[in-house]
Amino acid sequence: MMALFLRAAAALAPGASVLPSIAGGGSEIPDLELILTSVQADRGRLAAYDRVCGFALRDELPSTFVHVLAFPLQLAIMIDGGFPFPAAGLVHISNRITQYRPVRLSERLCIRVSATPLRPHLLGRRFSLLSEARVGQELVWEEASVALRREGGSTFAGGSVFGGGSAPPGGSAPAGGSAPAGSRSPRRDARSSAGGLPAGAQWRLPGDLGRRYARVSGDRNPIHVHPLTARPFGYRSAIAHGMWTKARALAALQGRLPDAYTVEVTFKRPILLPGTVAFTERDHAAGGGISFGVRDLGDGSSHMDGRVRPR
Numbered sequence: 001m002m003a004l005f006l007r008a009a010a011a012l013a014p015g016a017s018v019l020p021s022i023a024g025g026g027s028e029i030p031d032l033e034l035i036l037t038s039v040q041a042d043r044g045r046l047a048a049y050d051r052v053c054g055f056a057l058r059d060e061l062p063s064t065f066v067h068v069l070a071f072p073l074q075l076a077i078m079i080d081g082g083f084p085f086p087a088a089g090l091v092h093i094s095n096r097i098t099q100y101r102p103v104r105l106s107e108r109l110c111i112r113v114s115a116t117p118l119r120p121h122l123l124g125r126r127f128s129l130l131s132e133a134r135v136g137q138e139l140v141w142e143e144a145s146v147a148l149r150r151e152g153g154s155t156f157a158g159g160s161v162f163g164g165g166s167a168p169p170g171g172s173a174p175a176g177g178s179a180p181a182g183s184r185s186p187r188r189d190a191r192s193s194a195g196g197l198p199a200g201a202q203w204r205l206p207g208d209l210g211r212r213y214a215r216v217s218g219d220r221n222p223i224h225v226h227p228l229t230a231r232p233f234g235y236r237s238a239i240a241h242g243m244w245t246k247a248r249a250l251a252a253l254q255g256r257l258p259d260a261y262t263v264e265v266t267f268k269r270p271i272l273l274p275g276t277v278a279f280t281e282r283d284h285a286a287g288g289g290i291s292f293g294v295r296d297l298g299d300g301s302s303h304m305d306g307r308v309r310p311r
Contacts, residue, residue: 029115029127030082034073039109039133041069046105049216052209053244054251059106062254063099063263064247066109066141068217070131073113074145077129084118084149088221088233091148092242093126096264098142098311109133109140124151197280197293203248205240207274213244239270245304249292252279256290258310265306269296277303 046065047057055062078087103109116128126148133141210224219241222229227237246265250257271277271294281292289309293302 027084029084029117030077030080032077032080032082033112033114034076035113036069036073036109036111039069039111040107041065041105043105045216052212052216053247055247055254056251059104061103061105062247062250063097063141063261064243064250066099066103066111066133067095067097067131067143067243068219069109070111070113070133070143071218073111074129074131077113077115089149091150092145092267093148094146094264094266095243095246096144096262098262100138100140100142100260100311102259103133103135103140107135109135118149121148124149197282197291197295200278200280201252202276202278202297203294204276205271205273207238209240209244209273210238213241217241217243219243235270235272237272239272240275242267242304245271245294246306249279249294249304249306250308253281253290253292253308257308260311261289261308262311263306263308265304267304268302271303 041061046061049055049065049068050057050062053062053064075087077083078090111131111133113129113131116130118125118127120126126146129143129145129147131143131145132139211226214220214225221241223233223235224230224238224241227235230236230238242265245267246263249265250263276297278295278297279292280295281290283290287310289307291305291307293306294304295302
C-alpha cells in the first residue's frame with residue numbers, strides 16, 4: 001500500500017503526468033476492472049479495526065471493513081497512468097454501501113473494482129468507484145463512492161477521495177462540552193436542531209486518530225496522519241478519515257442494523273483532530289430505517305449526513 005501512496009504523491013510533481021506510469025496523462029477515466037481473488041480478512045487486523053472504529057468484536061465483517069479490503073484496488077485505478085488527474089486532488093462527496101448478508105471472517109471473497117466515466121458537476125466533473133465482493137457466485141456486498149474533480153477555481157465542502165469527509169480549509173470541529181442546563185447558548189440550540197435530528201452522544205476524537213485508523217485501514221493519506229503533512233493541503237491540523245466517521249456511526253447503530261441493508265452518507269465538512277462532535281440519529285416508522293448525522297458542537301453544521309435502509 002505504501003508504494004501506491006508514493007505513486008499517488010509523485011503525480012503532484014510538475015511535469016510528472018508525461019511519465020506513462022504516473023496518473024494525469026489521460027483524458028478520460030480508464031476502462032479498467034481490477035480483481036482480487038481469495039481475499040480473506042486477517043483476524044488480528046479485523047480486531048484492531050473494530051477497536052479503532054468502535055465495533056463489538058465478533059467474527060462478522062462490518063460492511064465498512066469490506067471497503068478496507070477493496071481500497072487497494074480503488075487506489076490502483078486512481079494512480080494508473082491513464083487516469084486523467086492526480087488522486088490527491090479529488091474530493092470524496094458520498095459513499096453508498098449495500099450489504100446483502102453478513103460476511104463471515106472465515107469466508108474468502110472475490111473483489112472487483114471499476115470506475116465510471118466522467119460526468120459534469122456544478123463544481124467540476126465527477127465519477128464513481130464501483131466495488132463488489134462475492135463469495136463464489138453470490139454477491140454479498142457492493143459499494144459506490146462518488147469523487148469530484150474541482151475545476152474552475154471552485155470550492156467544495158467535501159474531502160480527500162482517499163478518506164473522505166473534509167471540507168474547505170479553515171473549517172473546524174472545536175472541542176468542548178455541553179452547555180449548562182437551561183442555558184440558551186448557540187452550542188446547545190445548534191445541537192438539538194441540527195438537520196432535524198435530536199441531540200445525541202458526544203464523540204471525543206484524539207489527535208492521533210488518523211494515524212490509528214491509517215494503521216488498520218492502509219489509508220495513509222497525509223491529510224489524515226499529522227498536522228505537518230496536512231498543512232501543505234490547506235488544513236491547519238490533521239482531519240479524520242471520512243470512512244472512519246461512517247464506520248463509527250455504524251458502530252453506534254450496530255445492535256439495530258439488519259442483516260441486509262444499504263447505508264449511504266454524504267460528506268460535508270472536516271473534523272479537525274483533536275476534536276469533539278455530536279452523533280445524532282432518528283428511527284423512521286414502518287421500516288423506513290435510521291437517519292443519522294455527525295454535527296459540529298459549536299454551530300450545529302454537518303460533517304456527515306447518512307441513512308440506513310433495510311433491504
